[in-house]
Amino acid sequence: MxxxxxxxxxxxxxxxxxxxxxxxxxxxxxxxxxxxxxxxxxxxxxxxxxxxxxxxxxxxxxxxxxxxxxxxxxxxxxxxxxxxxxxxxxxxxxxxxxxxxxxxxxxxxxxxxxxxxxxxxxxxxxxxxxxxxxxxxxxxxxxxxxxxxxxxxxxxxxxxxxxxxxxxxxxxxxxxxxxxxxxxxxxxxxxxxxxxxxxxxxxxxxxxxxxxxxxxxxxQAERPAFQMVMPQPVVHGGRVRIGIARDEAFCFWYEDNLELLRELGCEIVPFSPLWDTHMPDGLDGLILPGGYPELYADKLSANKGFRQELLELLKSEIPTIAECGGFLYLQKSLEDKNGIVYDMVGFLESDGYRTDKLQRFGYVSLKALSDNMLCQKGQTLVAHEFHYWDSTDCGAGFMAEKLSRSLQYACVVADDRLYAGFPHLYFYGNRDAACRFVKCCDVYRKKGNSGAAERRE
Known part of the structure; x- marks a missing residue:
């Protein structure tokens, strides 16, 4: 090679x-x-x-x-x-x-x-x-x-x-x-x-x-000695449909994350909180990745029908991962780069606001403080943070510890259906968490909760 x-x-x-x-x-x-x-x-x-x-x-x-x-x-x-x-x-x-x-x-x-x-x-x-x-x-x-x-x-x-x-x-x-x-x-x-x-x-x-x-x-590059990592599907009897926000406002995702989800038995369904008027039908899980929602807060807020459909879907307890910009989008309001505050989805009772300096930067180890969708109490995830915007409530589902120095702080809103916070996850480094997420989506699918169409009828 x-x-x-x-x-x-x-x-x-x-x-x-x-x-x-x-x-x-x-x-x-x-x-x-x-x-x-x-x-x-x-x-x-x-x-x-x-x-x-x-x-x-x-x-x-x-x-x-x-x-x-x-x-x-x-x-x-x-x-x-x-x-x-x-x-x-x-x-x-x-x-x-x-x-x-x-x-x-x-x-x-x-x-x-x-x-x-x-x-x-x-x-x-x-x-x-x-x-x-x-x-x-x-x-x-x-x-x-x-x-x-x-x-x-x-x-x-x-x-x-x-x-x-x-x-x-x-x-x-x-x-x-x-x-x-x-x-x-x-x-x-x-x-x-x-x-x-x-x-x-x-x-x-x-x-x-x-x-x-x-x-x-x-x-002239030689082949290194290694064993291929081959993930196996964790769902059977149909693929799990996971919707992911993908547009100018939500553009920070790892292609490797989506690739691993496909290998685990998922179909990836992109949607746009900026431009779509309705949520996709038949979803079993949601990923709201990071990006620059603060640059598009006016347009995100103006798409009221979409925000309402998303809120109803979230209330149905659809398994959801919302990272950084996606986390800000789920809050009551978001302050844009000019200091103007706009209504957001309102699923979380917190507000996103602008700061003048970098709030968090670097790798963190996340220790679960209770059982949640991605891991059991005491288990850890490895993640990365980089954000200037902050929230009035960053969550307390995990205790973060910086990998490069001794610093701890609580973060992430986490329960048996939700991971919402500033830390970004890389699934190949957290394969067990990815498997748990997919299995949770499969349970949601088998309960017959999938979809958004029935909420529009």
């Missing part, structure tokens, strides 16, 4: 821009390309998949063991796979979750991107430091971002001196910069002239990067 990782010395090194350039060039050249993002980021994989057209997934060693990581990698492989790193190459949640750890566990060769702006000979010190900090480093060579053309001979000399490969330089292209928001890239639909920008990036990759060498080093 041909694969390569593009990692950076630090956040802001240019790895996302250069990864997009490489992906678009490979797609233009006719490759069947798969892309992967290290860590829990939703937006980069969404961008790769919807705009560039790759098969896009996440690889996260905080969520998954080595067998699961490699299973995801191999199940979703194309004829070449490109993995984008996260933060700095050796950075993670404490000792785990780094791009380096994932490169080691998947036996993937790495091309490290250095932002050379403002550096001369210090570039060599950075190279040597990253090559020798861990053994093995798995670094096959370097791309030099924002390196002046006059310094190319020196960069090539440094690579030869350190017995590593030169994979090219990448210039700053003002017209091809990709806009960002607090969660990273903005969604693809929001980027002006996106196809023009990607065309410029692909052209730069062809002109300035050693694309043939990149493909060749990808061909």
């Amino acid at each position: 041909r694969r390569i990782m593009l990692a950076g010395t630090q956040s802001g090194s240019g790895k996302t821009t250069i990864t997009c350039a490489v992906l678009q060039k490979l797609v233009n050249d006719g490759y069947d390309v798969s892309s992967f993002k290290c860590g829990p980021d939703y937006i980069d994989p969404m961008f790769h998949g919807r705009v560039i057209g790759t098969r896009a997934r996440n690889l996260d060693s905080c969520f998954c063991d080595s067998n699961t990581l490699n299973t995801i990698l191999y199940k979703n492989k194309g004829n070449i796979s490109v993995i984008e790193g996260v933060m700095g190459y050796y950075d993670g949640a404490g000792a785990s979750g780094s791009s380096w750890e994932i490169a080691c566990q998947t036996a993937t060769p790495v091309i490290l991107i250095i932002d050379c702006k403002g550096m001369g000979q210090s570039i060599g010190a950075v190279m040597k430091g990253f090559l020798t900090f861990r053994n093995p480093s798995r670094i096959a060579g370097f791309i030099f971002n924002r390196l002046p053309e006059s310094m190319v001979p020196e960069a090539e000399r440094l690579c030869e001196e350190m017995q590593t490969a030169y994979f090219g330089r990448f210039p700053y292209i003002k017209e091809a910069q990709l806009e960002s928001r607090h969660l990273g890239l903005v969604t693809a639909e929001e980027i002006k002239d996106i196809q023009k920008k990607l065309a410029l990036l692909a052209d730069a990759a062809a002109r300035y990067l050693c694309m043939d060498k990149i493909v060749k080093i990808a061909e």
